[in-house]
Amino acid sequence: MTPTEQVAGPTAGRTATPPLPVKLVVAGGFGVGKTTAVGAVSEIEPLTTEAPITEVAAGVDDLTHTPAKTTTTVAMDFGCITIDPTLKLYLFGTPGQERFGFMWDDIVAGAVGALVVVDTRRLDDCYAAVDYFEHRGIPFAVAVNAFHGRVEHGLDEVRWALDVSDGVPVLVFDARDRGSVRDALLAVLEVALARQEAR
Incomplete structure (x- = not known):
């Protein structure tokens, strides 16, 4: 049944309610x-707003652990996923380089939470995120x-190195796997909901 089809019974004549739109940010180095x-x-x-990595950028961005990387995000990424009939997530990915940090406020505006993606080979790249x-009081999870x-x-070492509270979920995920990414996003939703209920 499509959202515009009528439902029989007491709700006859009504249309299904569209899912609630929720904005989440995917950030990191x-x-x-x-x-x-x-x-x-x-x-x-x-x-996506991917652009080729130029020789100049390669001299600025550390490609040691990503030698095959040939493009980089210069504005943002955007996608969406329907979790269930009541909830749809709109995902906004931030650029990773510090020189594009001026865009973050606009990208993050209205987001209920964030997923901070981490590469443990270079933890210092995610400190800024x-x-x-933390400084803006936006709920987040570390993936x-x-x-x-x-x-x-290990995750305990990552939590210690990032100095995040016990209330911040720290988990392992595979950025290539749909189910794994979905579960990480649900962890963000849970911490955002818990923050809201605590208020």
Whole structure:
């Protein structure tokens, strides 16, 4: 039955209520898997603003752990996923480089929470994202991307290194796997809901 079809019984003559739109942000450092995650989970062809990495940019951005990376996000990524008939997530991925940080306020406006994607081989790249959401009181979860199926540090070590509270979920996920990304996004929703209920 489509949302515009009438429902029999007491609700005859009415149409189904469209799902509630919820905005989430996918953030993190350069090359940690943000664009991959949005693309893996989105039910539409994701909008990306990928541009080739030039020789000048390669001299600025650390490609040590991502030598095959040839493009980078210069504005944002966008995708969406319907969780159930009542809830639809709209995903906005931020650019990872510090020089594009001026865009973050506009991208994050109206978001109920964020997923901070982490590469444990270079944890320092995600400090800025963690600080951003902490200072603005935006609920977030930390998702450690399992590059090549492994992570360099345990979750307790990651939590300690990032100095995030016990109330912040820290989990391992695979940015290429739709179900894994969906579960990470649901963790963000849970912490955002808990924050709302606490108020």
